[in-house]
Amino acid sequence: MEGAGGNGEKKTVKRRPRERVLQRDPERTRAAILEAATKEFAENGIGGARVDAIAERAGTNKRMLYHYFGDKEQLYLHVLEDAYVGIRTAERALQIGDRSPEEGIGDLALFTWRYFLKHPEFLSLLGTENLHRARWLRQSVRLKELHSHLLGELAQILERGKKAGVFIESADPLNVYLTIASLGYFYLSNQYTLSTIFGRDLAEPANLDAWERHIVHVTLASITA
Amino acid sequence: MEGAGGNGEKKTVKRRPRERVLQRDPERTRAAILEAATKEFAENGIGGARVDAIAERAGTNKRMLYHYFGDKEQLYLHVLEDAYVGIRTAERALQIGDRSPEEGIGDLALFTWRYFLKHPEFLSLLGTENLHRARWLRQSVRLKELHSHLLGELAQILERGKKAGVFIESADPLNVYLTIASLGYFYLSNQYTLSTIFGRDLAEPANLDAWERHIVHVTLASITA
DNA sequence: TCATCAAGTAACCGTTTAGTTACTGGCCGG
């Protein structure tokens, strides 16, 4: 059928291993399983996620899942770790130290809100992990140094703002971050019950825009002198 | 053995149905199942909750659970509805309209935070329900009129504050409530992952007190003129 | 070109699960 690479060369034929679509491709299969597992765990929690469903979504076989990740729990941990790496990596790229203190804080708030908005699966995974009191995250060895950068940079910005007289002395890095994350997380993760009980669709673009502005307003109002 | 009520009266003996502990007590069994189910669903989500575990925690039999509540999902809905009734009832008793606008808002923030702190199972149930996009809450017929009272009273307080010149014109009832709820919900529901990644125990009493003050500060800072 | 080993498949296994059936025994009206 193929006749591919049908030249006379014998030993010197370099097989280009990534150019044609291989029938067997470990990396692609592995990535497909991770992506499928992310969706399945985000939609159903760890108790509701089905191993068979993950395999089917990944277009592969249950056996492969155990081959690459050991078991359901290790696969879940991998998914969770990747989710954290995702947000912290994007956050670093922000370089919030490169502008005025107010702008830096405002941009961090905007970034966080928009990241949450674009990655609902991250919020779901956090919810699931907290339901189980961080049982898996605490075992993670990959995530030790990942988060310190954020608080360090925030502390610097707040310090600059205090010296410039625009921020109050009691402004605290952790509190500021928790404030930003709170306002974004709750609105999005609880949008379904909130929309139901208050009879207003929080997911409407106009409402999302208004809340984005609200987050920046509240964050800055809570620390400006 | 008993000889109880051993007087000669025949037809006029009033049996006091609630005084001694009955071996068969439908109401007590029903309540025990509801309480056990609340814990089980809060700890494990709907996918992870086990019907057998609920029956065992209630000190009864699985058959009774189906007898009183139909099936697992209807039992879950009942638990969820009761949780909402609980917070909204306590909230009404607050009577936040009876004081100055600043005090009213501050007290609502304090109440909400402390209610969340005392009822972690309520937060868990909200998380579970939102994971499933309010699938059960939307079916609920018991909860239509339950929440409107809150927003109405908040609107009145904000109006009074605006007329008195202490609140900004853009202060909005829903936004104020969502702000208060966000700051309480996120801190508590995500305390396990947050404590892990930032290496600080958010559940320590000193940290809880500090966050309580922070919530009041942020809420008022975001709406004061 | 062929032996080797990893990638991939499908059928299977023991256990757990939500839900049911068949039964027991205590409470109450007549």
Place this chain on the structure above:
DNA sequence: CCGGCCAGTAACTAAACGGTTACTTGATGA
């Protein structure tokens, strides 16, 4: 005091579940 009804029990069932075994297929290096 007794007959019927309903709270309560325990053993059961069919299906779903996480995980495994036995096997096939295809890429690769000698």
